[in-house]
Amino acid sequence: MKLSWLLPLTVISILGFCESSWAARLTYWKFNKPLGRVELITDEGVKPEAHFLSNPSRVIIDLPDTRILKAKRKKTARGTKFVREVRVGQFDRRTTRMVIELGSQYTLNPDNVEIRSSSPTRWFIQLPKVLPLDQVADQGREPISIDVPEVDSPPSWPSSPSMPPGRPTPSDPSPPSDPPSPSTPLPPVKVGGMVVAIDPGHGGADGGAVGIGGIQEKIVVFSISHQVAEQLRRKGVRAVLTRTGDQEVDLEPRVSMARRIGADLFVSIHANAISLSRPDINGLETYYYGSAQGYRLARAIHNRLLNSTSLQDRGVRQARFYVIRRTSMPATLVETGFVTGSQDAARFRSAAQRTKIAEAIAQGILDYIQRR
Ligand code: ZN
Numbered sequence: 001m002k003l004s005w006l007l008p009l010t011v012i013s014i015l016g017f018c019e020s021s022w023a024a025r026l027t028y029w030k031f032n033k034p035l036g037r038v039e040l041i042t043d044e045g046v047k048p049e050a051h052f053l054s055n056p057s058r059v060i061i062d063l064p065d066t067r068i069l070k071a072k073r074k075k076t077a078r079g080t081k082f083v084r085e086v087r088v089g090q091f092d093r094r095t096t097r098m099v100i101e102l103g104s105q106y107t108l109n110p111d112n113v114e115i116r117s118s119s120p121t122r123w124f125i126q127l128p129k130v131l132p133l134d135q136v137a138d139q140g141r142e143p144i145s146i147d148v149p150e151v152d153s154p155p156s157w158p159s160s161p162s163m164p165p166g167r168p169t170p171s172d173p174s175p176p177s178d179p180p181s182p183s184t185p186l187p188p189v190k191v192g193g194m195v196v197a198i199d200p201g202h203g204g205a206d207g208g209a210v211g212i213g214g215i216q217e218k219i220v221v222f223s224i225s226h227q228v229a230e231q232l233r234r235k236g237v238r239a240v241l242t243r244t245g246d247q248e249v250d251l252e253p254r255v256s257m258a259r260r261i262g263a264d265l266f267v268s269i270h271a272n273a274i275s276l277s278r279p280d281i282n283g284l285e286t287y288y289y290g291s292a293q294g295y296r297l298a299r300a301i302h303n304r305l306l307n308s309t310s311l312q313d314r315g316v317r318q319a320r321f322y323v324i325r326r327t328s329m330p331a332t333l334v335e336t337g338f339v340t341g342s343q344d345a346a347r348f349r350s351a352a353q354r355t356k357i358a359e360a361i362a363q364g365i366l367d368y369i370q371r372r
Contacts, residue, residue, distance in 0.1 A: 024066045026096050031077040031086040036130075038086060038100060040123040042066060048123060051319060052110035056084075056281075057133075059113055061098040061125055068096050082106050082130040093206055094251070098125075106130045194369055195238045197258035199268040199323060200225035204248025209273030211339025211348075217271040218246065220348045224336060225269045227358030228365075235366060251322045258327055265297060266331035267365060268323045271348065272338045282341030283312030286334050287319045293330035300371075301334055301364030308360040309347070311337055330368075334361060 024043035031038050040048075042063065049062045068075075068090055077086045084101045091097035102108065112128030200222045202208035208217030222243075229239035240261050242254040258266045274281050286302040288294035298316045306313055324331040336357050337344030347353040 024063075025069050026063055026066055026088070027069050029075070029088055029098070031079065031083070031100075033080055033083075036083070036127045038098065038125040038127075040098075040125070042121055042123065044120040046121075046123075048115055048125075049320060050113060050115055050125070052113070053317075054107065055314065056104055057102040057107040059100040059102075059108075059110070059125070059127070061100070061115075062091065063096040063098070065094055066096040079103075083127070092202075092251075100125070100127065102130060105133050107133050107136055193238075194236075194265075195240065195261055195263045196232055196365060197242060197254075197261065197263035197266045197329075198225050198229045198232075198239055199242040199254050199258075199266060201268060201270040202248075203243045203246055206248050209271060209339050211271070211273055212276070212279065212342065212345040213349075215339050215345055215348055217273070217339055220271050220339065220354070221269045221336070222246070223351075223354050224358045224361070227355055228267070228269065228361045231359055231362035232365060235362075237365075237369070252326075254323055255326045258329065263329055265365065265368070266323070266327045266329055267297075267301070267361065268321075268331070268333040269361070270333060270335050271344075272335040273340045274338060276340055278340060279342035279345075282338050282343040283314035284309075284335065284337060285314045286316045286332060287321060287324060288316070288332050289318060289320060289324040291330060294324065294332060296371075297330045297365070297368045298332040298334075300368040301332060301361050304360040304364035304367065305334075305336070305357065308363075309353070309356055311344070311347075336361075 024046045026040060026042050026046075028041040029038065038061070040063075043066075046063050046066050049064065051060045051062075052058070053060060068088060075088045079085045079101075081103050084103045087099045087101070089097055089099075108128050108130050114124075114126040114128075116124045116126065118124070200218075202218035202221070204218075206218070208221070210216055222245075225241060229241055232239040240257075240263065242257055243249045254268075255266075272285060284302065284305050286298040286305075288298040295316065295318075302313075302316050305311055319333075321333050324333050337347060339345055339348060347357075
């Protein structure tokens with residue numbers, strides 16, 4: 001998904017649209033360079049959600065239940081040396097996503113991004129002063145939710161002693177102990193009765209991201225997910241896939257299915273993308289939302305993947321992805337690499353490497369179950 005799934009704009013052309021089912025439209029947008037702000041006109045009822053991602057620095061504005069007016073579907077505005085470009089695309093069938101990407105040497109303080117509306121249909125995303133990266137103290141590489149008054153308040157941190165306050169960075173916090181390396185045999189795991197929902201992202205008309213050589217996210221993640229489920233079943237875990245073939249499943253049914261089957265854990269598997277012009281961006285990102293258990297699950301899987309693949313570490317991050325925000329059980333979303341990255345796309349093309357990724361995810365899930 002998503003997230004952060006920065007879909008290349010080419011994806012837009014392969015998404016099927018069901019025009020009548022959309023609640024709202026983005027009818028106009030513009031990057032106002034002199035004022036350093038993005039201006040939007042939408043139908044009424046749209047509630048933008050904003051996040052900040054770094055490396056490269058990006059402000060992400062999601063418009064849930066919104067589609068782009070047909071004429072505007074593919075759009076990139078070239079920026080300045082401070083704001084490299086602004087892209088708008090249909091992120092998934094329900095969400096329009098705007099990405100404001102800063103120049104590679106710049107960042108900004110996400111706390112100072114302002115989303116204002118002058119009427120129910122007019123929005124301004126005002127960027128603060130853009131700062132040179134080398135003059136800014138390390139803010140970590142975590143996505144940061146930007147407070148938008150009309151939107152759900154950001155998550156409050158649980159008071160669990162194992163979850164430090166504030167935003168974790170990739171180097172901290174550490175789990176209580178490092179997981180054994182994959183070559184160390186694990187002690188027997190009490191997994192009887194555990195139910196794990198494995199959620200292969202996308203499917204059917206929603207192909208997800210498209211990467212180098214036309215590699216498709218939905219196909220890669222299904223191959224991995226299927227093998228994760230197999231690995232878990234061999235260990236006595238009841239693993240259930242939210243899609244069992246190449247069919248389209250909306251996000252809400254994925255979440256409700258997990259609840260219906262009484263899943264103890266929810267693991268969504270995706271592949272990342274940024275832009276076909278950035279094959280240099282590769283690596284693993286593992287997401288959670290809000291809870292300490294979600295963080296620990298994400299961290300366990302992330303560590304196993306780093307140990308057994310050559311994936312670059314882009315951190316365990318927090319983000320408001322639907323499937324990890326709406327699930328009631330500990331949940332994580334793994335972006336197993338970039339289909340637009342030269343190293344990661346090559347890894348995805350290898351059946352042996354996909355199996356390695358799947359084994360590491362399954363092992364991470366078992367690590368988490370064992371240490372609950
Ligand atoms: Zn995805």
